[in-house]
Amino acid sequence: MKKFKFLSLILGLVLGSFAFVACGDDDDDSDKGGQSSEVITINELVGTWYLVDENSSEKVGIDIIQFIDKEHLLKTELKARAKDRWNPDIDQPMALTFTFDGKTMKFNEAPYSGDIYKENGKYMIQRYENGQAVGEKTELIKVKSTDEALQAFYTLVAAKQSK
CATH class of the missing domain: 2.40.128 (Lipocalin)
Structure with missing residues (x-):
């Protein structure tokens, strides 16, 4: 039973890490015509x-x-x-x-x-x-x-x- 809980925990951590990776903002700014929202100093x-x-x-x-x-x-x-x-x-x-x-x-x-x-x-x-x-x-x-x-x-x- 300990082995099953340990494997479940590992599997949960691995699957949970995908959620963080999938939430990154790698969208281009094409919806703004290429205009960046970057602040210019x-x-x-x-x-x-x-x-x-x-x-x-x-x-x-x-x-x-x-x-x-x-x-x-x-x-x-x-x-x-x-x-x-x-x-x-x-x-x-x-x-x-x-x-x-x-x-x-x-x-x-x-x-x-x-x-x-x-x-x-x-x-x-x-x-x-x-x-x-x-x-x-x-x-x-x-x-x-x-x-x-x-x-x-x-x-x-x-x-x-x-x-």
């Missing part, structure tokens, strides 16, 4: 980034965003338009303050905000103005310097000028 964002705001037959636009620290950034808009013969127009950098909670970045000086998240290993942003989505989600591309972002802009402009 401000330390991941500090540095220089750019996003392609528009790349159409009428306009090319890139925003360069330099996250200075946990609440300050510089934003520079670069654009070129077909009607202006694709001549580049670079705005002066705009200093902005913001708050960031691991997902949503809100600008203190403007009615703009954005959800920043990882999708398939890339940093993405969905921008909002007065709470309404503006455009499509856009990839944020981290670069070592503003020169790299400028090079990306001039490459897009050169492609337009050559047509």
Whole structure:
């Protein structure tokens, strides 16, 4: 009888261990379109980034965003338009303050905000103005310097000028 109880106990422990293994979360985030629920820290964002705001037959636009620290950034808009013969127009950098909670970045000086998240290993942003989505989600591309972002802009402009 002791042997039967011992074997029953062993069998119960083995079967019980399968229940713990089966409860793991190995689901992908495909139901969220690849959007991760992973919280992004401000330390991941500090540095220089750019996003392609528009790349159409009428306009090319890139925003360069330099996250200075946990609440300050510089934003520079670069654009070129077909009607202006694709001549580049670079705005002066705009200093902005913001708050960031691991997902949503809100600008203190403007009615703009954005959800920043990882999708398939890339940093993405969905921008909002007065709470309404503006455009499509856009990839944020981290670069070592503003020169790299400028090079990306001039490459897009050169492609337009050559047509």
